[in-house]
Structures are given as structure tokens and as C-alpha cells.
Amino acid sequence: MFKIQEVRELIKLIDNSNIDEFEYTLDGATIRMKKQISTALTYEAPRSMIVEEKAAATESIPVSVPVSVPVQEAPKAATSEDNLHKITSPMVGTFYASPSPDASAYVKVGDRISADTVVCIVEAMKLFNEIEAEVEGEIVEILVKNGQLVEYGQPLFLVR
Structure with a gap:
């Protein structure tokens, strides 16, 4: 299962990269990230990890967490382009x-x-x-x- 700090670090790394989509699976838990203006992080944990440790079910429950991605503004033009x-x-x-x-x-x-x-x-x-x-x-x-x-x-x- 992912720790919240690991998820935060993944979000930062993906947000600062050129990657548009990302999927990572660890011990049956999957994280999917996709960059858009309004981005959602999907985390699927095996039901056994959510309900009880002794349960043998392998179903997963999707959980969406909104992620704020800043929209970059266009670069500003130089004031005097005549001599540039x-x-x-x-x-x-x-x-x-x-x-x-x-x-x-x-x-x-x-x-x-x-x-x-x-x-x-x-x-x-x-x-x-x-x-x-x-x-x-x-x-x-x-x-x-x-x-x-x-x-x-x-x-x-x-x-x-």
C-alpha cells in the first residue's frame, strides 16, 4: 500500500515533468495520473487492504482525489523588440x-x-x-x- 508522502512525491514529480499520463502498481495497489487542466488521481487498493487483512477478495475500489495543476501563463513579450x-x-x-x-x-x-x-x-x-x-x-x-x-x-x- 502507498504511503501518503509517497503519493505526494509522485504527484510533484509528475507535475514538474513532461509526462502526460502515469501509472504505477505496487503490491496490488495502482496509482494512475493524467495531466489535464482539471486532473484527478485514481488510487485502487485491493479490497483486502481496505476491509480486513484476512479477507481474500481481490476486487479493487477506485478512489478519486482531485489534484490541482497550475495553468502556465504565456510568456510576456519584451517591451522593446526593435533592437532584438x-x-x-x-x-x-x-x-x-x-x-x-x-x-x-x-x-x-x-x-x-x-x-x-x-x-x-x-x-x-x-x-x-x-x-x-x-x-x-x-x-x-x-x-x-x-x-x-x-x-x-x-x-x-x-x-x-
Whole structure:
């Protein structure tokens, strides 16, 4: 059976990841999570664990617990875009700010970059394409979130 602290940790991990659906079974108990604007956590415990320990029934009782998932606001545009260069996506795909989930981002706001600096990865059809800045300057704003789908030509970064 899951402890409440374990369930809370799973919720935090899934909420902070790019995973949309998650299912985990341990000793006959199952947790299912699915990200949506209004998300519900389903926990199915064997009836034997709920009613009596000596009961041999293997039925499960679904229990729904509402989970609050914050809706992310769109990034705000820079106030003066006249003297800023936009680094755009060269393809349709998924934007990743770092080479792996546990690694730090390639760049962050305030970083100085050169033309050959890798600023992100865009994954398309299971191919991870490193995107280079192709311009020198300072990252002023990151316009997309990690794991967000991007379109061809969509601005990713603003550089001064």
C-alpha cells in the first residue's frame, strides 16, 4: 500500500515533468495520473487492504482525489523588440532547454552567447537536433517552455 508522502512525491514529480499520463502498481495497489487542466488521481487498493487483512477478495475500489495543476501563463513579450534578434525554430518539434531532464539548461536569461552556442534542442521524429544561436549577444528572453511543441519559424529566444 502507498504511503501518503509517497503519493505526494509522485504527484510533484509528475507535475514538474513532461509526462502526460502515469501509472504505477505496487503490491496490488495502482496509482494512475493524467495531466489535464482539471486532473484527478485514481488510487485502487485491493479490497483486502481496505476491509480486513484476512479477507481474500481481490476486487479493487477506485478512489478519486482531485489534484490541482497550475495553468502556465504565456510568456510576456519584451517591451522593446526593435533592437532584438529572434532565434527561431528551424523545424516543427518539441523544445527542450537542456540535453537531459536532470541537466541544467543550455542558456538562461542574461547569458552571453556566440554564433556557435547551442541554445536548445528541438526533437522531431525521435531525432534530437541541437539549435545554435547563429548570432552573438545576450539572451534577453526565453519565449517557450521546456517540453512545449514549437512550429517552424516560431521565435524561441530574444537576443540583444
